[in-house]
Amino acid sequence: MTNRASTLRLKSSAGLLSEDSLSARFLDSPMAEDIAEVLITEQEIQARIAELGAQISADYRDKDPVLVGVLRGVFMFMADLVRQITIPISVDFIGITRYGPSTRTHGVVRFVKDLEISIENRHVLFVEDVIDTGLSLRYILHSLETRQPASLRICTLFNKPRIRLFNLDVAYTGFVLPDKFVVGYGLDYDERYRNLPFVGVLHDSVITQQRLPTHP
């Protein structure tokens, strides 16, 4: 085992990233040295998704639901979730611009990919990877509601209700995240780390680009 792998294993919560775990293949990954702590293991994620899939299968029996996700962070959760759902479903994706350095000076949020399936009179389950402030989700839900679905509910794998700005009725939640910036399982930092099968916290030294000015 390399020093990197050893570091990752030692600093994972409760030593959950062992060589015989599902994520052992990442012990020698170049990304491993960037991870300070594993918050949620691959096994924990997959077990929770199985529970969510079973619940959704029961709740939407005979409703032929449409699962809608917003790219890109949700791709991994959606792929695993639909494989745990045992009833007939449809799946579609939308894409919106995200606020960031490249969009800061270019106005407002907009759709860059629309649904290809009509959701009118369909039962829609909107699937998110993570909900924090709810700003982007609120914009998306407004758009979906105008298309007159039979119902519209929310499923998120990760929830950060502490910084929620709006009242959102989340029907299905996988995990409530602590107030830490996390990566993995679809969540990125500067478009990296999405492919980690677990959720982890980056070393402080990795996040050097963003600076929060102290209060004057």
Add this chain to the structure above:
Amino acid sequence: MYETPNSSQTHTKRPRPSQPRPESIPNPKRPNGEPIDFSHPAEEAFAQVLDFYHERWEYEPTTFPLEWDETGRVTTAFSPDFYLVDEDLYVELTTMRQRLVTQKNRKLRLLSELYPSVKCKLIYRRDVANLAIKYGLFDEEPEEARQVYQPRPIDASINQIDESGKDEQVEQDQ
């Protein structure tokens, strides 16, 4: 308008029956079209994010008197940073150190007691830092501004908050 509390003064913590009933004070200091002078870069960045997502907001539109002295003069007041119009929600960002956050938490408690119909969300320094990472809020900050505000790397900020996180959690739970 209210006066800034004097730390050397002794004042009551609650309005007495003979004192004025709690009543918010609108701040008519930013007519339409006038550039807003944000008191902190994080506030300006947050306003840009709200604009991006079509959220209607006002900056420090209202002052809430919280404490009065024996003569009825306001000694403590609170002006939340943002008002989200469509949500009827006030938002206060804090980039302060923990000892000042405790004072802000106290103001929030008073606000909820005296103005129970007013909704106010406090976003803590660590959450602001996480949003800064997520949205890339400060990666294009001019060097001059950094010198003015003496910023520290985000990791140092988070470490400091970690050290005081226990106290902050206690405050939130109250």
